[in-house]
Amino acid sequence: xxxxxxxxxxxxxxxxxxxxxxxxxxxxxxxxxxxxxxxxxxxxxxxxxxxxxxxxxxxxxxxxxxxxxxxxxxxxxxxxxxxxxxxxxxxxxxxxxxxxxxxxxxxxxxxxxxxxxxxxxxxxxxxxxxxxxxxxxxxxxxxxxxxxxxxxxxxxxxxxxxxxxxxxxxxxxxxxxxxxxxxxxxxxxxxxxxxxxxxxxxxxxxxxxxxxxxxxxxxxxxxx
Amino acid sequence: xxxxxxxxxxxxxxxxxxxxxxxxxxxxxxxxxxxxxxxxxxxxxxxxxxxxxxxxxxxxxxxxxxxxxxxxxxxxxxxxxxxxxxxxxxxxxxxxxxxxxxxxxxxxxxxxxxxxxxxxxxxxxxxxxxxxxxxxxxxxxxxxxxxxxxxxxxxxxxxxxxxxxxxxxxxxxxxxxxxxxxxxxxxxxxxxxxxxxxxxxxxxxxxxxxxxxxxxxxxxxxxxxxxxxxx
Ligand SMILES: Nc1nc2c(ncn2[C@@H]2O[C@H](COP(=O)(O)OP(=O)(O)OP(=O)(O)O)[C@@H](O)[C@H]2O)c(=O)[nH]1
Ligand SMILES: [Mg+2]
Numbered sequence: 287x288x289x290x291x292x293x294x295x296x297x298x299x300x301x302x303x304x305x306x307x308x309x310x311x312x313x314x315x316x317x318x319x320x321x322x323x324x325x326x327x328x329x330x331x332x333x334x335x336x337x338x339x340x341x342x343x344x345x346x347x348x349x350x351x352x353x354x355x356x357x358x359x360x361x362x363x364x365x366x367x368x369x370x371x372x373x374x375x376x377x378x379x380x381x382x383x384x385x386x387x388x389x390x391x392x393x394x395x396x397x398x399x400x401x402x403x404x405x406x407x408x409x410x411x412x413x414x415x416x417x418x419x420x421x422x423x424x425x426x427x428x429x430x431x432x433x434x435x436x437x438x439x440x441x442x443x444x445x446x447x448x449x450x451x452x453x454x455x456x457x458x459x460x461x462x463x464x465x466x467x468x469x470x471x472x473x474x475x476x477x478x479x480x481x482x483x484x485x486x487x488x489x490x491x492x493x494x495x496x497x498x499x500x501x502x503x504x505x506x507x508x509x510x
Numbered sequence: 511x512x513x514x515x516x517x518x519x520x521x522x523x524x525x526x527x528x529x530x531x532x533x534x535x536x537x538x539x540x541x542x543x544x545x546x547x548x549x550x551x552x553x554x555x556x557x558x559x560x561x562x563x564x565x566x567x568x569x570x571x572x573x574x575x576x577x578x579x580x581x582x583x584x585x586x587x588x589x590x591x592x593x594x595x596x597x598x599x600x601x602x603x604x605x606x607x608x609x610x611x612x613x614x615x616x617x618x619x620x621x622x623x624x625x626x627x628x629x630x631x632x633x634x635x636x637x638x639x640x641x642x643x644x645x646x647x648x649x650x651x652x653x654x655x656x657x658x659x660x661x662x663x664x665x666x667x668x669x670x671x672x673x674x675x676x677x678x679x680x681x682x683x684x685x686x687x688x689x690x691x692x693x694x695x696x697x698x699x700x701x702x703x704x705x706x707x708x709x710x711x712x713x714x715x716x717x718x719x720x721x722x723x724x725x726x727x728x729x730x731x732x733x734x735x736x737x738x739x740x741x
Contacts, residue, residue, distance in 0.1 A: 301610065301613055302611070302613060303611060303613045304611075305607075306601030360584075376617075381615050383614060440602075443602045504577070507601065507602045508601045508602070509599035
């Protein structure tokens with residue numbers, strides 16, 4: 287594996303559209319649920335163990351070379367909120383564009399051809415990781431990091447939080463991130479034999495509900 | 511005219527600002543409009559649509575900072591049918607969406623092209639930003655930077671990438687110059703000094719046909735792209 291490729295893929299500057307999304311943070315800030323560093327940490331921990339774990343399982347499975355179209359269906363099953371499905375597919379299209387320019391490969395072309403409206407973003411992430419020569423565990427790491435990195439950046443913008451403290455929150459979560467990525471990657475290692483049902487399907491009902499509500503706001507800073 | 515490479519380069523799979531579609535046909539000319547908040551970007555885009563829509567097939571992409579206000583304004587003013595206006599959300603960073611991560615804007619542009627083919631012209635309005643905000647060449651063919659006299663006559667002198675490198679600098683709201691004590695001659699001299707040979711125009715969109723200098727420049731850009739075409 288190329289450690290540098292992982293840094294490129296996981297970099298918040300990778301031009302795949304993530305900067306316009308808060309991962310539910312904007313709704314959480316508006317409701318008062320996140321208002322300081324401690325509540326940011328609680329939010330990130332919750333998102334990591336739910337949406338983050340599920341995304342990481344899908345990404346890791348895609349990175350093993352497992353049928354990406356079947357994984358895309360599995361992602362739909364694991365994303366009950368219509369608004370969040372739309373977001374996942376839109377971000378998947380944007381990541382597809384960036385990934386095909388960065389690591390062109392037949393796997394990405396195949397997925398793009400069969401999902402012209404956009405595959406779920408974690409599936410594209412996994413196929414891109416494979417194209418970049420990365421492992422399933424690498425793909426899981428990129429997915430879990432993104433699941434908390436995006437909301438933390440959004441919290442800095444929305445609450446004018448101290449950026450050093452927000453970054454320290456991410457560092458304190460590092461062991462959790464590693465553990466979740468390992469669990470996701472373990473499940474992905476069994477998908478070839480046991481099918482997609484072994485992949486994590488943890489969900490955060492409040493993120494689903496507020497995600498749906500946020501999509502209907504007339505005035506908002508972030509797209510999700 | 512710029513001659514393209516005879517073979518398709520791998521990065522062309524991204525369909526960025528390549529002058530042709532993958533099938534070889536010409537795609538719409540893409541022009542970006544940037545500049546500080548309230549300088550008249552939306553007003554310029556609206557006036558261009560009214561002036562050019564009878565001759566050209568036009569679409570617009572807006573980049574609002576936290577609302578869909580610009581898109582809503584253009585729809586309300588009915589400068590184009592609603593399906594020709596798309597809004598991109600920029601997550602508190604308008605310059606990121608036009609420069610560092612253009613994926614959402616490219617998506618919007620391509621969806622308009624697919625739905626409305628053939629299009630001649632796509633106007634992309636940036637969210638109001640600072641003097642360093644410029645468009646990526648991967649997104650637009652040309653960029654216009656719109657400032658206004660009411661924000662102070664020292665802006666051209668301050669410079670910055672928007673002022674110095676945009677393909678056209680528009681100094682708007684000249685009708686307000688007497689009320690804000692602005693010396694238009696000094697602004698013109700500063701603009702000339704900052705921009706060397708690059709063009710700049712003064713406009714007042716409250717005047718009848720006030721957008722004419724910009725419309726003429728856009729028409730020239732289109733003509734330069736299709737030499738020999740009658741449009
Ligand atoms: N007097 C005068 N007012 C103008 C002129 N051009 C635009 N305006 C007014 O200036 C205000 C801002 O114009 P917009 O076109 O919305 O500015 P903008 O650059 O799109 O603003 P943002 O998108 O918010 O950054 C509006 O009230 C316009 O009617 C002009 O030439 N003269
Ligand atoms: Mg505007």
